[in-house]
């Protein structure tokens with residue numbers, strides 16, 4: 001049985017803090033929606049203020065409350081009644097849940113803001129890559145730097161040596177896959193964005209858990225890819241972005257990576 005609250009967390013956080021992190025996560029999720037929507041277009045994150053993409057009317061602050069505004073407006077713009085994508089409340093809810101899970105799993109430590117940052121990057125990567133088949137440098141490059149710098153924090157579980165090794169192992173492995181697929185398969189199988197995202201995951205998680213994230217991502221991607229071909233939603237030659245699977249692999253590895261690695265290694269003892 002996997003223990004959700006690790007041994008370092010002797011006093012499980014109070015319900016109040018859990019809910020506070022959930023609410024804070026939803027607010028961050030609201031900002032991530034802006035990143036997801038504007039970054040691929042190269043637009044500023046700060047200006048203009050939130051507006052309806054259909055009628056361009058600026059939103060009141062009370063139409064911008066995570067999830068609740070969506071429910072209250074029944075998924076439609078207050079002014080022009082254009083439908084609001086359900087991706088907005090989904091991202092807010094997902095971010096809130098993951099932030100709550102982070103404090104539940106890692107207790108009150110400096111690792112909580114670090115891992116929250118990693119997950120914010122992963123959420124943006126998932127939704128941008130799924131829609132546009134790109135992963136913005138604006139999230140991966142700062143991710144590599146923040147992940148590495150965080151390894152110098154006191155009692156952070158990943159040493160700076162391991163963080164550096166993570167960048168090289170996870171990023172290097174995908175770089176190798178990219179080179180080999182061009183040489184052997186004569187097609188581009190891995191984008192530069194995937195390589196940089198893997199390097200960022202490596203910086204945050206260290207080489208063991210980031211390598212596991214890549215393996216989990218490849219496994220999830222194959223399962224979904226085969227399923228899509230079987231139900232004929234995709235042709236055999238169509239491209240399925242790897243970023244969302246890699247990001248999901250990283251989230252699994254963040255929470256349960258050490259247990260999964262121990263379980264795997266137990267077969268060889």
Ligand SMILES: [Zn+2]
Pocket residue numbers: 052053054055056057077078079080081082
């Ligand atoms: Zn509108």
